[in-house]
Amino acid sequence: MEVKQVKLIYFSATGTTQKVLESIAKGITGKDVEHINLTLPEGTRQTIPPFSDELVIIGAPVYGGRLPVDALNRFKQLKANKTLAVLIVVYGNRDFEDALLELKNLAIEIGFNPVAGGAFIGEHSFATKDVPIANGRPDSLDVQKAMDFGAKIKDKITVLQSPDAQMDLKIPGRFPYEADGARSMAVSPVTNEDTCSICGTCASVCPNAAISINGSVATKIELCIRCCACIKNCPTGARVWEDDMMKTIINWLNENCSTRKEPQIFGINV
Ligand SMILES: Cc1cc2nc3c(=O)[nH]c(=O)nc-3n(C[C@H](O)[C@H](O)[C@H](O)COP(=O)(O)O)c2cc1C
CATH class of the missing domain: 3.40.50.360 (Flavodoxin domain)
Known part of the structure; x- marks a missing residue:
């Protein structure tokens, strides 16, 4: 074929x-x-x-x-x-x-x-x-x-x-x-108003329309899936995690998942 x-x-x-x-x-x-x-x-x-x-x-x-x-x-x-x-x-x-x-x-x-x-x-x-x-x-x-x-x-x-x-x-x-999937944690990144330029990038990249702009950035926590698109795309670095549980998870991953893994492929003879 x-x-x-x-x-x-x-x-x-x-x-x-x-x-x-x-x-x-x-x-x-x-x-x-x-x-x-x-x-x-x-x-x-x-x-x-x-x-x-x-x-x-x-x-x-x-x-x-x-x-x-x-x-x-x-x-x-x-x-x-x-x-x-x-x-x-x-x-x-x-x-x-x-x-x-x-x-x-x-x-x-x-x-x-x-x-x-x-x-x-x-x-x-x-x-x-x-x-x-x-x-x-x-x-x-x-x-x-x-x-x-x-x-x-x-x-x-x-x-x-x-x-x-x-x-x-x-x-x-x-x-x-057996894996649980992403747990619902009712948390979302927050916006540092001192550095936010209200450009709207965060709202435009959110997969779940959780963010709206109306003079300032508002986030519907219940819609946030923690994907971090808003954080990674913010041009001024104003979107950050402040939640302590998220910070604990991130530090755990940094400490325990630093050994490089390699891609695995299936269905192809190597
Ligand atoms: C809520 C959430 C849960 C995640 N769970 C895992 C996981 O179980 N194992 C893992 O190695 N990475 C996990 N990740 C990391 C993503 O799989 C990884 O960063 C991926 O490259 C993101 O893909 P994207 O850039 O296409 O969004 C998770 C990320 C998020 C936002």
């Missing part, structure tokens, strides 16, 4: 998942790829026709060893008809636990035929310059591994007779899932 077109579908609040998917796609095709970005609320309002004979790469970050609930709900709206899919989770150098298995099960439920999977590492959403956790990842080594993975996916598909070929992709994880 020939890969005629590659489409990327993703939820990626701080951009690491998107970068990994783009790198894999580069290894598969030199042609333009289509992006279906389901990160922002407006992304979910687009009409997405059912998938058929293209190759789709679906990616999401790992939140608490599972898929983010918003990613799961947005992916559930998609429909496919035995479309070949590459499944990717990106995690912050702690662990991906049941997230990739959850993505595989979901992909099959909505009609995809998973051809390969991968767990890559991205800078942890909670990391800062002062408290690093996998900072700068995916880095050039990760990008190279993602491109090599893409090239091997292309080789695997080239020898397939049809898109509904039996794949039997083995993915690590436990079912019923």
Whole structure:
């Protein structure tokens, strides 16, 4: 089979998942790829026709060893008809636990035929310059591994007779899932009014429309998913965590998850 077109579908609040998917796609095709970005609320309002004979790469970050609930709900709206899919989770150098298995099960439920999977590492959403956790990842080594993975996916598909070929992709994880997912903590980053320029960037990058601007920045705590898009995109560094529990978690991750992990790939002979 020939890969005629590659489409990327993703939820990626701080951009690491998107970068990994783009790198894999580069290894598969030199042609333009289509992006279906389901990160922002407006992304979910687009009409997405059912998938058929293209190759789709679906990616999401790992939140608490599972898929983010918003990613799961947005992916559930998609429909496919035995479309070949590459499944990717990106995690912050702690662990991906049941997230990739959850993505595989979901992909099959909505009609995809998973051809390969991968767990890559991205800078942890909670990391800062002062408290690093996998900072700068995916880095050039990760990008190279993602491109090599893409090239091997292309080789695997080239020898397939049809898109509904039996794949039997083995993915690590436990079912019923044992990881809890992102716990609801009823906390959100806060805005330092001395440095905030009220530019509205934080509101424009929030996947859950939790932030509004009306002379100052207001955050609906109950909508915050702790993705940290507002913190990482604030041009003046005015969005920060002040919550003590979050600071404890971030310091724990910094102390316990500093040994570099490497991407793992599944469904491809290395
Ligand atoms: C609420 C929350 C929970 C997270 N849970 C995990 C986790 O269980 N394991 C891990 O290694 N990283 C975890 N992370 C880090 C993200 O998976 C990681 O930073 C990823 O690269 C973010 O992807 P994105 O840039 O596409 O948003 C978590 C991040 C958030 C915001």
